[in-house]
Amino acid sequence: MSLMKVEKLNKSFKAIHVLKDATIELKPGERHVIIGPNGAGKTTFINCLYGTLKFESGDVFLEGKSIKNIPSHERVKLGMARTFQKNNLFVDLTVGENIYLAILSEKPYKMNFFKSLSEYADIKRETEEMLLQWEMQDRKNVKVKNLSYGEQRVLEIMLALCANPKILLLDEPTSGMSPSETVRTTELIKKIPRSVTLLMIEHDMEVVFSTADRITVLHHGETILSGTPEDVRGNEMIQEIYFGGGARNHA
Amino acid sequence: MKKSIIVTLFLTLVICALPFVITPFVLFMLTEVLIMAIFALSLGLIMGYGGLQSLGHSAFFGIGAYTVAVLSEHVTSIYILIPAAIVISCLFALLTGLIAIRNKGIFFLMITLAFTQMLFLFFRQSDLWGGADGLGTSIKPNLGFTELGSPLSLFYLIAAFFVLTYFILRLFVNSPLGKGLKGVMENEGRMIALGYNVKKYQMIAYVVAGGLAGLAGGLYIFKTQFASPDLFSVHMATTVLIMVFIGGLGTLFGPVIGAGVFIFLQNYISTMTDRWSLIMGLLFIVIVLYNRGGIFQLVQLIGKKLLPKKNVFAHKKGGTTIELNESGKAE
Numbered sequence: 021m022s023l024m025k026v027e028k029l030n031k032s033f034k035a036i037h038v039l040k041d042a043t044i045e046l047k048p049g050e051r052h053v054i055i056g057p058n059g060a061g062k063t064t065f066i067n068c069l070y071g072t073l074k075f076e077s078g079d080v081f082l083e084g085k086s087i088k089n090i091p092s093h094e095r096v097k098l099g100m101a102r103t104f105q106k107n108n109l110f111v112d113l114t115v116g117e118n119i120y121l122a123i124l125s126e127k128p129y130k131m132n133f134f135k136s137l138s139e140y141a142d143i144k145r146e147t148e149e150m151l152l153q154w155e156m157q158d159r160k161n162v163k164v165k166n167l168s169y170g171e172q173r174v175l176e177i178m179l180a181l182c183a184n185p186k187i188l189l190l191d192e193p194t195s196g197m198s199p200s201e202t203v204r205t206t207e208l209i210k211k212i213p214r215s216v217t218l219l220m221i222e223h224d225m226e227v228v229f230s231t232a233d234r235i236t237v238l239h240h241g242e243t244i245l246s247g248t249p250e251d252v253r254g255n256e257m258i259q260e261i262y263f264g265g266g267a268r269n270h271a
Numbered sequence: 272m273k274k275s276i277i278v279t280l281f282l283t284l285v286i287c288a289l290p291f292v293i294t295p296f297v298l299f300m301l302t303e304v305l306i307m308a309i310f311a312l313s314l315g316l317i318m319g320y321g322g323l324q325s326l327g328h329s330a331f332f333g334i335g336a337y338t339v340a341v342l343s344e345h346v347t348s349i350y351i352l353i354p355a356a357i358v359i360s361c362l363f364a365l366l367t368g369l370i371a372i373r374n375k376g377i378f379f380l381m382i383t384l385a386f387t388q389m390l391f392l393f394f395r396q397s398d399l400w401g402g403a404d405g406l407g408t409s410i411k412p413n414l415g416f417t418e419l420g421s422p423l424s425l426f427y428l429i430a431a432f433f434v435l436t437y438f439i440l441r442l443f444v445n446s447p448l449g450k451g452l453k454g455v456m457e458n459e460g461r462m463i464a465l466g467y468n469v470k471k472y473q474m475i476a477y478v479v480a481g482g483l484a485g486l487a488g489g490l491y492i493f494k495t496q497f498a499s500p501d502l503f504s505v506h507m508a509t510t511v512l513i514m515v516f517i518g519g520l521g522t523l524f525g526p527v528i529g530a531g532v533f534i535f536l537q538n539y540i541s542t543m544t545d546r547w548s549l550i551m552g553l554l555f556i557v558i559v560l561y562n563r564g565g566i567f568q569l570v571q572l573i574g575k576k577l578l579p580k581k582n583v584f585a586h587k588k589g590g591t592t593i594e595l596n597e598s599g600k601a602e
Binding site for chain 1: 272274275442443445446447448449450451453454457458460461462463464465466467468469471
């Protein structure tokens with residue numbers, strides 16, 4: 021059974037028809053990468069899946085149930101999480117504070133009024149575990165605005181994982197990173213347990229082919245192909261659109 | 272929570288001891304400081320921790336004041352008057368908040384201003400409750416077993432409410448709820464993505480702040496025995512805003528210091544010159560330009576500069592080190 025299914029999604033910004041019957045299916049544990057030239061509608065697609073944007077027609081199913089009308093802040097409870105293409109963090113707070121805010125959102129006591137947050141031992145422990153797993157222990161008390169860009173990108177992913185999602189939407193996790201940061205981040209992404217299904221937008225072809233189980237190609241808002249990395253590599257039409265059709269190759 | 276209790280107890284001790292070392296005139300002024308401190312604390316909560324800039328916070332103060340003034344013709348017990356002032360202000364916060372919270376930044380500010388102006392004009396132009404002349408009352412706080420008449424007893428009553436307000440807000444800002452609120456202020460979009468219902472957090476803060484401002488307004492009547500439409504004015508709203516800024520936005524104790532400095536300057540400079548607000552204006556400009564964290568941050572900075580020396584000293588004596596906690600008091 022599929023974990024998530026998106027059926028014939030249509031989305032327009034005024035006169036521009038950005039997504040045309042975009043369709044995708046995710047199997048549990050899969051690493052699914054969406055590729056496509058600039059302006060293909062990849063980020064819009066993720067925004068629609070997560071409920072950040074509303075769409076005109078089509079439907080999104082999570083474990084067989086339509087989640088079209090569920091507001092985005094409630095989707096976390098259903099097991100969805102996302103990162104942003106541009107860093108979207110609490111820049112004036114420390115790394116530790118960023119993480120406990122992310123962990124807190126899943127706790128039953130998140131609206132508690134009387135007890136000080138620092139007295140909850142579980143949140144402290146989980147924060148430490150998270151920092152250890154992502155090799156950020158020494159950054160705990162550093163304000164996020166003082167981190168390097170690559171570290172901020174990694175923190176994006178960490179925050180999303182704090183909610184223990186079943187499905188994680190990654191919007192260009194390695195964009196703007198230096199080559200060495202890209203390698204490090206790719207290794208960390210590969211370490212994410214298979215209990216988390218990944219849907220990822222990525223431009224860097226090395227990252228795409230080293231992580232993907234399946235690749236979906238989005239072109240002018242249409243999902244023109246969905247297949248294994250070998251299918252995509254061997255497909256001439258894809259080669260034409262993605263590498264030859266005037267679109268710049270970011271790799 | 273333990274830390275909060277210790278700090279609050281310390282604060283209580285200081286306030287209890289104050290009347291023994293000050294003159295009756297200063298006591299009179301301090302009573303007003305404490306009332307305005309409750310008011311400023313409530314605005315400091317939504318501005319410094321919720322990121323909601325309000326130019327209409329005087330609405331709740333006025334509502335609390337009028338509630339006590341109007342009801343005092345019928346009842347005298349503070350067990351009815353004070354809760355009534357709080358509940359009615361909370362209800363008003365709830366109703367206006369449902370509309371205002373949907374907007375951000377300058378629009379939130381304009382909507383809160385609009386609501387307050389509506390109240391201001393209503394109380395000034397209607398014939399109800401004294402109209403533009405205001406409403407006088409001869410209420411004295413009735414505790415059930417005794418009626419408080421002396422300035423000293425009134426001071427202690429208001430001090431008790433102040434300490435309670437401070438304690439509750441201290442718990443609030445350190446609790447998961449308060450940390451979540453701060454997260455909403457820092458980055459609302461990310462909080463939504465993390466699964467927080469951000470409007471709920473802002474609404475809770477807005478209603479709590481409204482209720483506390485109402486409490487301050489109610490206590491104000493016990494002191495002045497006069498409710499005037501001017502309590503709803505923009506002047507009142509900006510006064511409390513300036514107190515928060517002078518004291519330190521984003522800190523809990525800052526607004527309390529701001530209220531103190533403001534009222535003391537007002538009282539002392541006005542004996543020397545009529546242009547006292549000029550000097551207040553200068554102070555305000557200096558703080559906005561050079562020290563956004565206000566007087567409170569300034570004290571903290573000085574404290575931190577002095578701290579290493581103290582540490583060495585403490586180490587030599589084999590004593591404990593001194594740490595600054597969130598409210599900046601040495602423990």
